[in-house]
Structure formats: C-alpha cells, structure tokens
Amino acid sequence: MSHDLTNASIKDRFDHLLSVISGERFIKMQGLGNEVPFFICPYNPKDSNDMENLQKSLISKLDQINITILDINLYDLTSEMLKNEGDFEWLLNNESSMSKRELQEELQSILDVEEALTPAINKKMQDSKFDVMFVSGVGNVFPYIRSHNILNNLQKTANERPTVMFFPGEYSHSQEGGASLNLFGKLSDDKYYRAFNIYHIEA
Secondary structure, three states: OOHHHHHOOHHHHHHHHHHHHOOHHHHOOOOOOOOOOEEEEEEOHHHHHHHHHHHHHHHHHHHHOOOOEEEEEHHHHHHHHHHHOOHHHHHHHHHHHOOHHHHHHHHHHHOOHHHHHHHHHHHHHHOOOOOEEEEEOOHHHOOOOOHHHHHHHHOOOOOOOOEEEEEEEEEEEEOOOEEEEEEOOOEEEEEOOOOEEHHHOOO
16 A cells, blocks of 8 residues: 555545454454554644544444544543643643743653553553554644654553554654654654554555
C-alpha cells in the first residue's frame, strides 16, 4: 500500500484503516516477526480535525463488528492524572508566574512517562477488554511528553494487542538515519524504529 495515503482523501484513509484493523491478520498480530505490534498512522497536522472525526467513526464502525478499541487520548489522560493528583488547580494558579521552561519541567516531573504515564495507561489496559489500543493527542502534550518515550515504555506491557498511534507529522525511514517521528513535519521526535507505518500494511 502506497505511503501516499498520508495525503489521500479522508475516505480513502478511513477505508484502508478499517480494512486493515478489522482483519484477522492484524488482530492476531500475524506476520510481525519478533517486532512489537505498534503501528503509526501519520497525518498532516492541518488534517487534525478530520482525523479526530475519522478516529471516532472508526471506533464506532469497528464496535459494530465486535472489535473493541481502547481509546487513549494523551491530553485527556494527562488532564485526568493532574486532577486526580490535585495538581491541576495548582498549575492553573501558578502558570502565569512560571517561565515556559519551568512549566515544562514541572509537567514532566508530575507526568513522568516511566513513573506515572505508562502505569496509568497500563491500568486502563488492565481494566478494559479490548482488541486494539488507539493512542492520540500526541501533539497536544508536546513538548512535555514525547511520543518515542511512550512507545519505548509501552514495549514491555503493550505487546499482547496491536497499538495504533495517530501522529500529526511524518514517520520516516532511511537507511542512514533509521526511523524517526517528525512531529508537525518539523520537530524530530528522536529515533523510534520498531513501529510499522499502518499505511504500508496490506489489508
């Protein structure tokens, strides 16, 4: 399947994603070798609203054919975590007196990917019966949460079901540089090479 699907019509993207994700080969994680079942769905950031609607339609359509999605929106999850810890109000009250760097460091400390965020995702996985996990909201939590950190930390625990990360940017492979997640098509989100581009997966 051509990588041109990144810029294809929303309908063509929807049809491809539905076809791939609903397939038995995808659900049963066949043909992956020893790789983790992580898939990146890159898209142009200007398509964010359309892709958000696509995800909702996809979850609904898959549900109709008895494929259950655990939908993890990182922005919603981190907001929930801040509120549960009692940090949300404090941050709102103190944000104006902090520099951007101080705020980022405070958020990175509270929402540490290894110590806090990954366990929160793991708990949602344990509390749910699902066939596929969607991860979205990546752009909303940048720069205090980096997508490659999430994928690295989930490798040990999210390997029994496929995970699809919706990524506002490019997922590029090259022989020289390996693979990199380029957020918004501009910011290299460091190296992560163990995921598959879902547009390259045959239905």
